[in-house]
Amino acid sequence: MPDFDVIIVGAGPAGLTLATELSLAGARPLVLEKHLVPRETQKASGIGGRILDVLRYRGLLERFEAASSDPNIAPRFPFGTLQLDFTQLADPPMRAMPIPQHVIERLLGERAHELGTEIRRGHEVLGVTQNAAEVTAEVRGPEGTYQIRAGYLVGCDGGRSRIRELAGIPFPGTTYPEVNRLGQVRLGDAVTVLDNGDIDVPGLGRVATGFTRNDRGVFAFAIDPESGTTSLMATENETTEYDDEEPLTLAELSASVRRVLGVDLPMTDPKRLSRFTFKDRQAERYRDGRILLAGDAAHLLPATGTALNVGMLDSVNLGWKLAAAVRGRAPEGLVDSYHNERHMAAGRARLQTRAQVALRRGRDDADEALRQVVQELLLDEPALRRMGGLVGHSDIRYPMPGVEHPLAGTFAPDLALHTEAGATSVAELMHNARPVFLELADRPELRVIAQEWSDVVEIHSGKAEDQPADALLIRPDGHLAWAAAIGEPADTAADTLRAALTHWFGSPAGV
Template sequence: MLAGELRLAGVQTLVLERQPQPRDTPKASGLGGRILDLLRYRGLLDRFEAASSDPHLAPRFPFGNIYLDFTHLEDPPMRALPLPQLEIERLLGEHARELDADIRRGHEVTGVSQDDATVTADVRGPDGSYRVTARYLVGCDGGRSRIRDLAGIAFSGTTYPEVNRLAQVTVHDSVTVLDNGDIDVPGLGTIHSGFTRTERGVFAFAVNSGVMFLQTTEDESTEYDDDEPLTLTELADSARRVLGANLPLGEPTRLTRYTFKDRQAERYRDGRIMLAGDAAHLFPATGTALNVGMTDTVNLAWKLGADIHGWAPEGLLDTYHEERHFAGARARLQTRAQVALRRGQDPAAEALREVFQELLGDEPALRRMGALVGATDIRYPMPGSDHHPLAGTFVPDPTLHTDQGITSVAELMHTARPILLDLADRPDLREIARDWQPRIEIHTAKTDHRPADLLLIRPDAHIAWAATIDQPIDTAAPALREALSRWFGAPLETTVPPVD
């Protein structure tokens, strides 16, 4: 994802991947929340939906052994796209290669050094060792990040003593699926769909079109190797321990095992070394890490591009840590809450789950939780104090009427360029922005129920500045100049060419 975003920013990009081939070990099973909006704004979502087995999956998501059920809402606050991680990697790799990113598999980084101008990586490849020198290096190398360790960045947090085993299997011939989704198992009786908690752990399942999606959770301190696959026998043994009897299992189509860690890098930047994804954060719940990590890269890429092209204002790269560390902390908040709901075993914990589920019956509470889990509630802190309510938020996508026809904000964002969107025909303010062309694009459009007169939109689709409806020129003009300078550097007529 980062390679594709960097190429859109016009940056020569090299990906060094230790694994010689994509691993077929099942990992993440889909995408959800804000990252789907970002893929749509890049014109990529159709590819992902075409590869999904169920692109219009009913929006119902587990949350700490209870459910966030948005199926009765016409406009749910988040949605998910089921897609195996292997397929996600394939699609993103194709996109990056189409943009001429250089992707080298079987090339392992063994050392890193940096100075004021460059960073150098020692690499071991199929043909021997070599060195690569670049302006920046970004560690996207997972929770056991070598780049993070070499940079000396602390990664404190908690590892929870539990093992989760997740699978998709066909329904065994001896198991009867009841009309309400429960199952009847010989020797066990009826098991209700959803979560079953015993003294030995948690068993969860749902059946859809003859396929059983199931998970077991047990307290266990075993450290498993990521490359050691889960077997059907190990899964059946876990289900027997939790349920107290054998559960017949059909043929598996997915088997995976994972543990939960709650960690966040102390800083996402060390000079010319950056961190993104699991190298920067690990969350103690499913359905979060991949979405947050991919969103990290969209925030980072355009800022690296601005610096490399010589027009980044002072401190722009530091906002990557400020904004995405904040977003990571929000993700930790909701996943930690899931830990409290998931791990408690006493009557007080049961009461907490019951009360929480009851609260989710109220639509405002349900929507708020959906926005938190989907990361659609993120509003990046903006410098200063006098801001439009939209500043720092993800730009909405209304239908736009232009002289060239009908378009949308999402279509304008396909090229990942900064945009000044004039929704009120304000030539006085557009003229100010011309001093930053062609660094930014200027568009004029009409829309129903315009949220502001002008929107200054960053390449990551977040609003850097907005003019209020009918804002006078004497207050709007200096504010616009300040915002343009803060995010997109000095106007071109005063820009000092970078030293090659």
């Protein structure tokens, strides 16, 4: 008998999201994190796109909003030194939330604790072996080395994943040579901050908030009006020498900014200084037997603003599937569908982040022309909406063979519902991360089929004002496994519903 259902290696956003999803689904995960205390190094400064919908569907969005300086904004989203300006749209295709990554991790960790998940900090996984029945991890903890067994082990251990290496999973791709140096500082008194957040720099003049590109590199900054601190980043076209083992200092950051801007930018009070290079890599497969990968361990994307969303969504996709597997209720192919769906989804994230590489790195006149043309196109609302779906990772549609409804495979719309129990919504029905059969028109012949799976599927009936279908089958990750078109004949709807329930949730109990 294994000690735990699933060992999660790494308490970053992907690992902690997976821990909450597994616990919600009734599995017993153990999180092993090598660092004794959570670190506050500068990483993501916010999240946006589809994961915000998932947090709402889990009833967690409010606590994230409470910790954010500006919740639920329609953002100006960087796109390879251009900007996707969603602020003008009444109904923006993507929203974002400024919130530092270490706060995201704290909130997810608190949620995991509430759900009873054990998180062992200061425990580093050194080795992994597996057989047909279980996985064994060798762990170095504060009191020495020990072994622990589980049904599955998931490497959520970041871009340099040891688990990926131990499982022998190739990680092909490209590492770009430019070094990005960033941190939070206070600008010196000689710098004037203008009303719109631009700055006036002695010897240079006005520098616009956001990205500034010149023939030496890219400088980006944003001032937080509340704290008065400035987040800034410098990226030089020419590769500069640095020692990866040594932390970034204020002197190194200032020197890099000086080389890009051509003048001194006075700055003090450094916080969260760090360097990074962009990488464009993806694990060839996300599964090797009982070992799986999620988050940065599975993919590294060559632009900011996307990785957290994609990595946390990996975990939302994987959690319910692994929970079914450890309960012995996973139909054939369910765990493998994780690789199929999320490898494809990260491919789409690579598509848009690679396009950003071209826009960011291109230095000749033709590249400049490309930037101008793209920026012009992005003034058109349909193009901007399409880009919102792409960068927000909300245009992901998983294949649902045999289901022809246009919504099949998409994320379920958050319908306002009137039920016998009162007003509710699709988002509220998803708080427990259970599959939901939702009858939106009187279709007793379909409800009776869903009831055969009532030990795993929640069954609800309600009326929606904008009724998109007669009935929906929503997977725990919010994606629609099946939908009956309005007025769809009973025989075809019943056949496809039964097939979808069997495909995702196995045979009915007792069969």
